[in-house]
Amino acid sequence: MDHKIVDVRLFSAESTMSRPIADSTHDISTIKFYIVEVVAASGVTGQGYLLSFHYSPKAIEGALKDLRTFVLERSYSINETLRIQREYEVECEYFGNLGLLRWAYGALNVALWDAWGKTLGQPIHKLLGSNGKKIPVYGSGGWLNYTDAELLEEVLGYKKRGFTAVKVKVGSPDMERDIQRLHKVREALGGSVRIMMDANQGMSVSNAIKLSNLVQGLGIQWFEEPVSNTDFAGYEIIRNKTGISLAMGEREYDLSALKELIKRNALDLWQPDLLRLGGVEAWRASAIVADAYHLPCLPHYYKDYDVPLLATVANPFGAESFDWIDGIIDNKMVIDNGYAIQREGSGWGFSFLKQYLTELS
Numbered sequence: 001m002d003h004k005i006v007d008v009r010l011f012s013a014e015s016t017m018s019r020p021i022a023d024s025t026h027d028i029s030t031i032k033f034y035i036v037e038v039v040a041a042s043g044v045t046g047q048g049y050l051l052s053f054h055y056s057p058k059a060i061e062g063a064l065k066d067l068r069t070f071v072l073e074r075s076y077s078i079n080e081t082l083r084i085q086r087e088y089e090v091e092c093e094y095f096g097n098l099g100l101l102r103w104a105y106g107a108l109n110v111a112l113w114d115a116w117g118k119t120l121g122q123p124i125h126k127l128l129g130s131n132g133k134k135i136p137v138y139g140s141g142g143w144l145n146y147t148d149a150e151l152l153e154e155v156l157g158y159k160k161r162g163f164t165a166v167k168v169k170v171g172s173p174d175m176e177r178d179i180q181r182l183h184k185v186r187e188a189l190g191g192s193v194r195i196m197m198d199a200n201q202g203m204s205v206s207n208a209i210k211l212s213n214l215v216q217g218l219g220i221q222w223f224e225e226p227v228s229n230t231d232f233a234g235y236e237i238i239r240n241k242t243g244i245s246l247a248m249g250e251r252e253y254d255l256s257a258l259k260e261l262i263k264r265n266a267l268d269l270w271q272p273d274l275l276r277l278g279g280v281e282a283w284r285a286s287a288i289v290a291d292a293y294h295l296p297c298l299p300h301y302y303k304d305y306d307v308p309l310l311a312t313v314a315n316p317f318g319a320e321s322f323d324w325i326d327g328i329i330d331n332k333m334v335i336d337n338g339y340a341i342q343r344e345g346s347g348w349g350f351s352f353l354k355q356y357l358t359e360l361s
Helices: 057-072 081-092 100-120 148-160 175-189 205-214 232-242 256-263 280-292 303-310
Strands: 005-014 032-040 045-051 135-140 165-169 194-198 220-224 246-248 319-321 334-336 339-341
Touching: 005 057, 032 057, 032 100, 045 100, 057 081, 057 100, 081 100, 081 280, 100 280, 135 148, 135 303, 148 165, 148 175, 165 175, 175 194, 175 205, 205 220, 205 232, 232 246, 232 256, 256 280, 280 303, 303 319
Parallel strands: 135 165, 135 319, 165 194, 194 220, 220 246
Antiparallel strands: 005 032, 032 045, 135 339, 334 339
8 A cells, every 4th residue: 555645635614613702811703723634645535633713824824835845845655754744844943843833744743643544444542552541521611701691501511411520711800700700600510510720821920829719619620821831930839829730731832841840840730732742743752751740631622632642641631622623524522421432433533524624725
């Protein structure tokens, strides 16, 4: 079978659930994605996608198109992920490998693994060696622009579907609103569902400490990105002064922040972003580093990739669940009583439906 890459196709798509949402630092107008599809000489195809929202479409599309040209001008096979990355990063060094260029490669890497899994007739969680563990998922959302009614409808919907944990956005200009929202969520859910909070880097150290202490009685399981991802001292201070578990990692393109926070004993949960880190190998390498310091892996956003990958690492904590791609793919992930059911189809086990894809020229 010929594994040579003969084509790379690029598409955009919008979620059927697209609507304006907001956290403490961003107003998001559109839930949009870019999809990379690789084609092997054997006829096997593989897909990978990245979440783009409405940001910098020309820059993202340009990076993806440049990567497509780079791959097609050379002779690569679908299983040569590390070779492609090494040579692409040499090519990209002038403008820097951290950031958008690595993100573009991450989408290609995910597509290559999909194609390789299909070639071997194996799902990713078996191809890489399964740990045999069930992977819990939590319901994510709680956006700051939601009314109280919308917030409660969302979290109660998660509970009705069997989720045992939900995450709520915090970092409102008025902290009292955050406190009231968290109290209403706890009252609505009762004690059987865990609650987490996420500030999306939008708070000061002092306010993060204040909020953590004021909601201590609600049993908040962990606090995600209370302050800037570069404020390592801030994470250390918040953890030492409150004792609350801290989670971060979604903004990182390498392991620098993870290593610094480990050194400061300032992190409890590592949240790798598969696309920002540059794909499967980098994601798994980060989980190995985290596990060496007893930090569980709780990845950011991409549940349809993260659930199978969590089944291949030593210390999986769980996956974040959004329903955003469910309406535009052919095989949405099943979640039963708070646990994801692994897809058994080859590769990642799902593909985007063609009627929702707009091809980039």
